[in-house]
Amino acid sequence: MARVSSQRERRRALVEWGVSKDDLVERRQKYIRRQLALDKSAVNVEFAGRRPEGSGPSNRHGMPRLPVGQHEVKNWPVLDLGEQPNVPLDRWKLEVGGLIENPFTLDWQKFQALPQVDDVSDFHCVTTWSRYDNRWRGVRFKTIAELAVPKEEARFILCTGYDFMPGSYIPYTVNLPLARALDDDVLLVHTWEGAPLPREHGGPVRMITPKLYAWKGAKWIRKIDFLAEDRKGFWEVRGYSNSAEPWFNDRYATE
Secondary structure, eight states, X not given: XXXXXXXXXXXXXXXXXXXXXXXXXXXXXXXHHXXXXXXXXXXXXXXXXXXXXXXXXXXXXXXXXXXXXXXXXXXXXXXXXXXXXXXXXXXXXXXXXXXXXXXXXXXXXXHHHSOOEEEEEEEEOTTSEEEEEEEEEEEEHHHHHHHHOBOXXXXXXXXXXXXXXXXXXXEEEEEEEHHHHTSTTOEEEEEETTEEOOGGGTTTOEEEOTTSOGGGSOTTEEEEEEESSOOOOTTGGGTBOSSOOGGGTOOBOOO
């Protein structure tokens, strides 16, 4: 009952602020369309022959620390589809399937029993802000892949979250080339700055992709599928770039 009341209170607050939950995705798409009209350099970006763009000293990957078009923030802004799923640890599960030799499902205890790593990385949001030096703890995606044993034809992954588009049964999904997901700094994190990952930021577990825009890391992650062909995710079919490279201002797509 408390969870239902909390959801009702959130809906009431959104209405009071003049924002309908059912409206949020459409509002974001309108924003994307405005940006497509304004900034042609950020649409259907081609990388061949280009150098990474940005400012500041080099980060550990040899890129300018602040990608082009970004500004640094000290806080951590919250962006979601209008829902922040409440997933108790005893009910959280991660299903791993698709083109793999060893399909499996992890509960919280099994996930915690996997090798854990600590890492510090920057977080770049497509809405132009970046937060430096986030301290994370979690499991490398590479560890998940090693357990799954992808088949030779697996080239992509599709991640699914516990959240849905408001007023629908359309889940949040996001796609990645398998090669990018296997980077050492791509983690499934449960801890941020020494404390459990906050619910509003995707807790209990979210994926992070420090070398790509942050929406490529699914919040409230519940499923990973290994695929032979690329399958665009929720925002990729609604105007965001499929490749999401921050140092090339690679934000939007029309294809």
